[in-house]
Amino acid sequence: MSETKTPGAETPDAVDYSQTLFLPQTDFPMRAGLPKAEPEWIAKWDGMGLYSELRKAGEGRPKYVLHDGPPYANGNLHIGHALNKVLKDVVTRSFQMRGYDSNYVPGWDCHGLPIEWKIEEQYRAKGLNKDEVPVNEFRQECRDFARHWVGVQTEEFRRLGVEGDFKTPYLTMDFDAEAGIAGELLKFAMSGQLYRGSKPVMWSVVEKTALAEAEVEYHDHESDTIWAAFPIVGKGSTGSWGSVGENRSQSDALLGASVVIWTTTPWTIPGNRAIAFSPRIDYGLYEVTAAENDFGPQPGAKYVLANALAEETFAKAKLRFEKRRDVQFSELDGMSCQHPLKGLAGGYEFLVPLIAGDHVTDDAGTGFVHTAPSHGREDFDAWMDMRRDLEQRGIDTTIPFTVDDDGFYTKDAPGFGPDAEGGAARVIDDKGKKGDANGRVIKELIARDNLVARGRLKHSYPHSWRSKKPIIYRNTPQWFVHMDKDLGGYGLDGAGSADSGREDTLRERALKAIEDTRFVPVSGQNRLRGMIADRPDWVLSRQRAWGVPICIFTDEDGAILKDEAVNARILEAFRAEGADAWFADGARERFLGSRANEDWRMVRDILDVWFDSGSTHAFCLEKRPDLKWPADLYLEGSDQHRGWFHSSLLEGCGTRGRAPYDAVLTHGFVMDEEGRKMSKSLGNIVTPQEVIKQSGADILRLWIVSSDYSEDLRLGKVILQTNVDSYRKLRNTVRWMLGTLAHDRGETVAVGEMPELERLMLHRLAELDEIVRKGYDAFDFKRISRALLDFVVVELSAFYFDIRKDSLYCDPPSAVRRRAALQVVREIFDRLVTWFAPMLPFTMEEAWLSRYPDARSVHLEQFRPAESGWRDDALASRWKEIRKVRRVVMGALEEKRRAKVIGSSLEAWPTVHIADEGLRALAQSVDFAEIAITSGLRIEAGEGPSDAFRLADVDGVAVVFEEAKGRKCARSWKITGDVGADPDYPDVSLRDAEALRELKAEGRLTTA
Template structure:
């Protein structure tokens, strides 16, 4: 037969990978195309249609605030939610995601007020509903902007029908929930000290406050002991970081557990304050520090018992200022008093502190029996000015009332006015400055004050008629809830255990009103007919109906002539968001109540998790969720908080534009999101590098599958290596499913990345390239390998789809151009028959031997002794009987990708290559013998044995003959 070898281009006879799936991802360009494709094909609706009749899995979206572009925290949050909903959808659930937005509240009001000021308009001169409409329009604009940004991240959900707290139906349902609290007697009007923002002119809840360092004036103040007793003529000394609260002082608290003593000043080095001979009472543990601060020398005279303290009263240190403060100041025992700092005595101003208020109220009956007026004064108004209840520093003060904080959040002159008055009366023991953690509004970032005001509250400890209280219900609900991570449970429980009554009222305009009528004493009108009229109006017109002209008469109807007052405060926005479960989970037939999962940042233990829990427990007796998942905050790469001033912010828009949303999503999937995470250029590059490896693995599979004809080989007829890969898929299936169940995405990504890079690219694919490229079409080995690659592709792409929706969609369509979307698929069903632990144990030993061989060849490659491992035919010395048994019957040259291999049962020479962690294996390098096959590049002794194809091995010649018979050559 004629020699035709010169006419053959052997590279064209190989089944080399062929794919249009590009190595360079081009995600910033490709991803928007896929978003457009999903919208055009109505992917969300297709998902809902496919899921009809399945068990529902519902993750309820905590609503972001609609007032600006999304930031990295939004991106982390939404991607985590998307991963969860997609993973459950692809595991046989109807996992519907309905995005939502929080639309009411102060930040939007501020934006509109800023616009007014820029135009010279006065908010108070604009009809309230006109102002509210501008707030509504502002929120609607940002909902649209954020929707597009979330979709660009690959978030799949009902963006055409989201929930918003300003939707008319939502406002009606929020009002309805409030009325449930009112009708059950849980809502009440009370006068209590609440955190008050002077800048924002409204009360704040704990969830709206954050703590920052703040430098305060500190004062030690003397209170003269009154009456005829052994302590007459002495002084009780208190310490406070809020001198402006002294006009509100009505008592001094002490602790029966603390040891107190009477001290006498023996020498003074100060310009004001105590002089020699003055006698003062201190906690013994704090006396030395206090006297040192005042630059005094002293001696201790005797003990002062708790009984003595409880029997005395003091004069107010400002007595006579402005003709006021002439009332007695009693001493009250208090559990909150310690001797950790200060003097051991706590200045008690019931209008300016929760513990002060509680101590005053607990002693109220006893004080009234002693003829003491227990009314709590209103010493500071909503703008931070002293009132007439603060004589001498209030309106009667020359030049006008002193102010605690001004409109910009700066310190006013109140502290100075009080300190000056104390010095004039010789009632200041010492003064100083202290930097400490202090509450600030999380919106304005300005300090807040504690101020006694009439507000609307929900009882935490009132019996609800079934021997439970809102607090006990909430604590039980916490115990019944799964928390991920588990530490969240203790955190939320501690907050509920210690929290005061829930203050609901805000003195603003944009929100759902506290739509109740009350008499002058705060008693709420309980009339179902009135409530029904309110709810029907809200459903049709929204909460604007409450502020419309004639609203009082409209809602009261025939009771309009009665002296009911229409409340004009609005609800805390946390009540709004805490009620979202009612108008989404309960009212939407495509969802269910309670939700399977709530997921938000860890700050929401005091926010959305908290308010949702209280709202639902107050009206339904249990939490609206079964599982609470929390994530940490995203920090800069150096661990510092991201901030504009530091210039260390990372924006999701920049990552998507430069690298792609899937890179951002890969970071989310690999990070330990339960803790604070770090993000910056280096972290992004690390994920780009990992993504490139992952993508190249997928690309190689796609290229190899271009030659797949879909033939299957029965499991029993497969080579061991293919059965090993199927076993690994069975193991991975359990890891992946457990990871998604436990919301542990980093374990999934890490496991799959390691598998794709280490076990596939560097092991299985490396070994099987020869068979896939060179074996004849009829080769069982080649068919089995293609079948396994096909299965690997199917499993890996589907498992990764919830985390990398763009890349997996691109890969899926490259493989299945006739199919609609990988996101309409289900996770693969992995047969139990694939699991083969004995085979896996055997191959672990084979791979140990292989590792020693490849290690030895790598040295030769680095020294340029060889260029390819196919140039080698190493001698492998194995003394370990188990390893020899494991490799028996296997073509170790094929497994080690060499042209030959010799196995010997001896120790091998001393200079042989060994690995410390693989005992009993030594490798000596030897060159391959024979002739290099022009097609497979292996060195064999049978090259030229087939005269028709004299340049190739017998195996390759047979493959070429078969290709010719099929017309492929």
């Protein structure tokens, strides 16, 4: 029925027909009031101990474990946190409701720079100096800060509807966790994978620590650029040409010429030790013929550079030039140059060799690459690759430490270090501002006629994601884990297995583990594989105070003490007192015991926080009996390919021979409605707290599950309103079902005895059951939510329920059609509510307990499987054609309704012309007036008159409108010819008279 008025309202005085209808009756409110209702549900769940009940229900079931990637405990949640935690909650709830014990244990990352930085900010605001505070007092302040935010974030996560073990989460700062992290570090130390080395690392002068790739973001930055000349001096260890068989006349022509390099970091010139070139590039010798600049090159100066870049380079230098000849690779191979700062403060007397490098191109610059192994990964790798050859050429391959922790030049940069006039030059100051290093280097290059040109360039440059300040690459002593050392099968006992076709290195183990891991989406596999294949050795050390220390002892050469008794004392102390024990007075003597009189030194660096989080599988999954190792799933944002996924992979492979996870799922980031990054400056930030306060957590969750989270998501007022509208339609449908099922007696009708319409709905439930289960297995929540919402709006509200309202409201209680419809509504409700429960936990709990007040919780239920015999593809195919005809009829009726010819479809009795015989037979096989919700309907052959109503996409179907003839039933409002045929009830149809007779027999018929 499609009327807007209540049936039965127009009745004779003798009978109150409105009381004889089975109209919906429910206390389930139309308005959800989620902001107020949701906290009440959380309190009820706490009161009944829902988490404990879930664990009891899961006893004996197979475990499904999603291991939580720990957020930092250092502030309120943002929308990305909400996205992440809701996705995790949907996963764990869906597996719990499908026969698993799916326990969710939340965790927090409590160490590291994000928290330490906050405490330092507080110190700076008070004018305090961190270094004047005892280290363990400072660490306690960090601990207290983290514990506060764990509490705040716990409440915010729970307000999102996330269910888990929030009473006993894992915290990386718990004593057992710190001991576990230290134990994992000692495994690397004892197996020979840990070593002290010297490499250029990303260094934050502002934060005074090395940074991992995951702690770096890129922003536009304006840099000084220079073209510098390195005078050619010859070949060999002395710079003389020697007897190497080359054409002397050609070689002599290069004497007096200079190789030109280009760089955006002039401050790295003191660290230059080589120039890289490529055999794939064509080079030439060029002579300056005229100069328009106010420094440097004069006519007669000769330079070697790539032919493809010569014109651009000389234009930058404001020089006119002529090419003298091509320069062959053989001339450059083995050549050495003079350092452009030679003689400054008595330094830079060494030769600068030319070395071949695969990374050199002629896309930009000069075709020669300035190589400072102290200040770049590619520079370092190229230097190390050539180290043996260079030593044979008599080149000193020592890598200098030219810049210190604070960004000042050291004594390894003569003329710019602490002994220089004016003191040490500085690259970056402690505020992240550019220092005077570039200017002083450029000044000295000009003084030596070795600056060819200078300029400025705006380009993408690495910044710390915390301080938002530029970083530098600098060579520092750090602790590393070998990526390519043979591990000899270490850690493969039972957990992993060696692959005879691979080397047993950490890199090869990790690459093998990536092959064995399921990635959602699959593109994540290639991304992580590329990172592992190309990454350098793993840097573990940080020069900070708040974290788990690298709790090892070394001799003066960096060799690690390998003593199980010492390790046992360390871990015992950590379990009892936490990692603070390492920094306590007398710690060295306590841990070394009888070896305290030996020359062993305590390492004071702490572990990179990514090692902490990468070790969570060891002290959480392996130690808790309610979890298991490896995890079934790790789920985080796509940035964690270089973060948590990455460090967990390396930690697991290094100690156990495999990844600590079987599957990895990644989601994108949240943008505003226009696809822009959310930022305070743009004023486009949407916080989960705002959304929850205004609309409720279930609205936020509906947006998440209906979005394609594999890519960046968009969120704003319009998108939220769209989800509010979808939620309202869903809620109203659930409310109608609850009201209708108030009349349900639990009677059943055999499927074979049901009308086709009911069997069609059962078929659709069987189809949806498969979509839902496969969707949850594939973590494809968008497909599930879209399929269910479409089912609610298109197939239930606008089709099945609309058709069946007449039967459900008006049919006699004994009617098979009505009983079958009630049974199907019951089946739909049970499935729809449980299917949606992982996604919309508050609303579906409210709906379930409205229907089943004696139930404990919908979240303790299981998904109802589709019963055998429900699936009927032939029936579905048949009704697909029938519904085409129905669309044409409904379109014709809607046209008359808009024209106000009719107010209700029951006022119509249309004629439907169907040209196709087969389609006509299908339409005639059902009560088409019933499914079109008209009082009557005729079907005739043929195309129909030209002025009949048609739809362009349904061929051969035309509808001619006619008003219904006859009397209107006072109970159902149908206009039929049998009203008055029953003498006992002269104002109703025969169907309604039979219903009234049954109701009278049941004592339900009332009179005025």
